[in-house]
Amino acid sequence: MELVFGAGPCPCKLMVIGEAPGREETKLKTPFVGKAGKFFIGILNEVFGLERNEFYITNVVKFWPVIETKRKKTKPPTIEEVRFFTPFLKKEIKAVSPEWIIAVGKTSFCAVAPDNDFVPGKWVTGYNGISVMPVYHPAYILRKQRILATNTKELKKALMKVRERLEVEVGCKN
């Protein structure tokens, strides 16, 4: 099994946590480099003006969850897979020591703020008292082409709320 670990400065004030790597991420051993990942990073870049090496980015599950057909097909991680990796994620969060977490999708949100409802764009206090901003998963946004513009606007609005807090502290040189 090939693992894809987090990437970025450590410690870092901003941590982005996705669900799991996909085909491209596994090939390049880097999170958020496939179609959905690039789409998401592009929007982060647009909203924050930050390059991907200026924040820490990782996934809850560290391998590509697949259906073993001839050409492997992505599937959502199982509860067991999420449970298995959550203690590692918590150690990773302690090491990165972020002030803000962007939880990309419900799986990520449930791993870091399990006692809260997933409401994209609404700050909650999650693991270790860290502020968590839930956002829609980019694969979900891209799948719903008919409402792509609306969901992208919502995503940008949520990220703007993070930017407001980051504003004075652009970069992760703490």
Ligand code: URA
């Ligand atoms: N790419 C990743 O590495 N993780 C996600 O959750 C989405 C895209």
